[in-house]
Amino acid sequence: MKYLIFSVQKAGQLIEIPFLFPDNFTHRTIASVLTKGGAKWQIVAAGSCQARVNCYGKSEELGIESRERVDAAIINEFAYRQGVVDPDQLTINELLNRS
Incomplete structure (x- = not known):
């Protein structure tokens, strides 16, 4: 599995949100889909994981x-x-x- 962690401000608080996805997708592909439409999420970490x-x-x-x-x-x-x-x-x- 791969993951991205997004950082977003919500109600004045910094929140980090994990997103897990299969290895057959690239980090770039998932990041572009999740930030499509001008989402104000910043990617703060990316890698592989076991969950x-x-x-x-x-x-x-x-x-x-x-x-x-x-x-x-x-x-x-x-x-x-x-x-x-x-x-x-x-x-x-x-x-x-x-x-």
């Missing part, structure tokens, strides 16, 4: 719920599997048991 996440909740705007363990397994294994869930290589159950 373990837990997923939960839902998106009210999209009306889509988290698949919790399935989503967490896909995200946590992304660096190794590039998002591919291939039943011939690894089933969802095996993926879940690895998390």
